[in-house]
Amino acid sequence: SAVISQKPSRDICQRGTSLTIQCQVDSQVTMMFWYRQQPGQSLTLIATANQGSEATYESGFVIDKFPISRPNLTFSTLTVSNMSPEDSSIYLCSVANSGNTIYFGEGSWLTVV
Amino acid sequence: DQQVKQNSPSLSVQEGRISILNCDYTNSMFDYFLWYKKYPAEGPTFLISISSIKDKNEDGRFTVFLNKSAKHLSLHIVPSQPGDSAVYFCAASFGGSTLGRLYFGRGTQLTVWP
Numbered sequence: 001s002a003v004i005s006q007k008p009s010r011d012i013c014q015r016g017t018s019l020t021i022q023c024q025v026d027s028q029v030t031m032m033f034w035y036r037q038q039p040g041q042s043l044t045l046i047a048t049a050n051q052g053s054e055a056t057y058e059s060g061f062v063i064d065k066f067p068i069s070r071p072n073l074t075f076s077t078l079t080v081s082n083m084s085p086e087d088s089s090i091y092l093c094s095v096a097n098s099g100n101t102i103y104f105g106e107g108s109w110l111t112v113v
Numbered sequence: 114d115q116q117v118k119q120n121s122p123s124l125s126v127q128e129g130r131i132s133i134l135n136c137d138y139t140n141s142m143f144d145y146f147l148w149y150k151k152y153p154a155e156g157p158t159f160l161i162s163i164s165s166i167k168d169k170n171e172d173g174r175f176t177v178f179l180n181k182s183a184k185h186l187s188l189h190i191v192p193s194q195p196g197d198s199a200v201y202f203c204a205a206s207f208g209g210s211t212l213g214r215l216y217f218g219r220g221t222q223l224t225v226w227p
Binding site for chain 1: 115117145149155159214215217
């Protein structure tokens with residue numbers, strides 16, 4: 001299995017500000033993924049973060065709003081920019097291991113006021 | 114458009130009995146399916162998965178059944194325990210290099226009562 005740590009675990013943010021979420025994995029992984037779960041909704045993939053290349057964004061998500069960094073094989077960051085109340089969500093980091101299992105971090109719970 | 118659907122938002126089962134959670138999908142190209150359990154204030158925890166080349170996979174109390182012709186899968190928990198009370202998410206992937214790109218259902222809240 002993979003141990004995934006996210007920071008912050010929870011935050012309350014002012015609208016118009018930006019927040020960077022960190023994801024640290026205890027082993028090297030090729031691909032890391034960022035998901036969002038809005039209140040009462042299912043998990044939705046934001047982007048795939050590959051080491052050494054730009055992130056690949058899903059439809060409806062753009063780099064200006066959700067810039068991602070992937071400096072090495074164990075770490076990634078997701079920034080939520082110019083936040084509005086609609087960005088209040090749980091943001092989750094996940095990784096896929098060689099055993100075809102996808103693991104998730106504990107999530108970062110953001111409330112925008 | 115939701116490609117993975119869990120039409121039952123909640124399920125209540127007595128301890129010791131079987132819990133059956135259902136999931137339907139619309140895209141026949143999905144190649145890999147996973148079930149996750151999620152407690153409040155925690156991230157999803159992987160439970161069990163199944164490849165499209167199989168119709169059943171079992172791990173302890175958890176069994177997943179896949180019916181490709183009906184585009185339906187189900188998770189059976191036997192026997193159910195109060196600690197199983199959580200939200201269960203069904204997820205699907207096209208597999209291969211896109212394995213980690215998951216499409217989730219909205220979840221089913223399972224309550225197991227004594």
